[in-house]
Amino acid sequence: MLIKEENSRKEENSPFCTVWEYDFSNKDLWLAIAHINGRYPTTGKAIDHECEDMYYVISGEWVIHDETGDYEVKPWDCFLFNKGKRYRVEGNNLKVVLPSTPAWFLSQHEFIK
Numbered sequence: 001m002l003i004k005e006e007n008s009r010k011e012e013n014s015p016f017c018t019v020w021e022y023d024f025s026n027k028d029l030w031l032a033i034a035h036i037n038g039r040y041p042t043t044g045k046a047i048d049h050e051c052e053d054m055y056y057v058i059s060g061e062w063v064i065h066d067e068t069g070d071y072e073v074k075p076w077d078c079f080l081f082n083k084g085k086r087y088r089v090e091g092n093n094l095k096v097v098l099p100s101t102p103a104w105f106l107s108q109h110e111f112i113k
Helices: none
Strands: 007-014 017-022 030-040 045-048 052-066 069-075 078-081 087-102 108-112
Touching: 007 030, 030 052, 045 052
Parallel strands: none
Antiparallel strands: 007 017, 017 030, 030 087, 045 087, 045 108, 052 069, 052 078, 052 087
8 A cells, every 4th residue: 555745644733843643543653753853742741541653763853751760762662651751852853754553542641640
């Protein structure tokens, strides 16, 4: 199955985060490309209750703050966000590939203080 970039769905998740979603109509797999230039989420932290998310860095730099510590991440690095863990990201012109399993959906994503 081919999904061309022009068929992806662009979402503005915050003033600092734009995501292009590629819908494979598969409940077990999801893929997106994100550009983050600032803090995500803008306040507090985020948590995914049902999905494991991987961030594979294409370009830019960022710092991940999660329950296990703070991590400086650079191009070609990969970070796995385990479901149920709170996190926030600070990106500097960050571009990442975001595979998720099962398929990511908004109702399982939560912003917390």
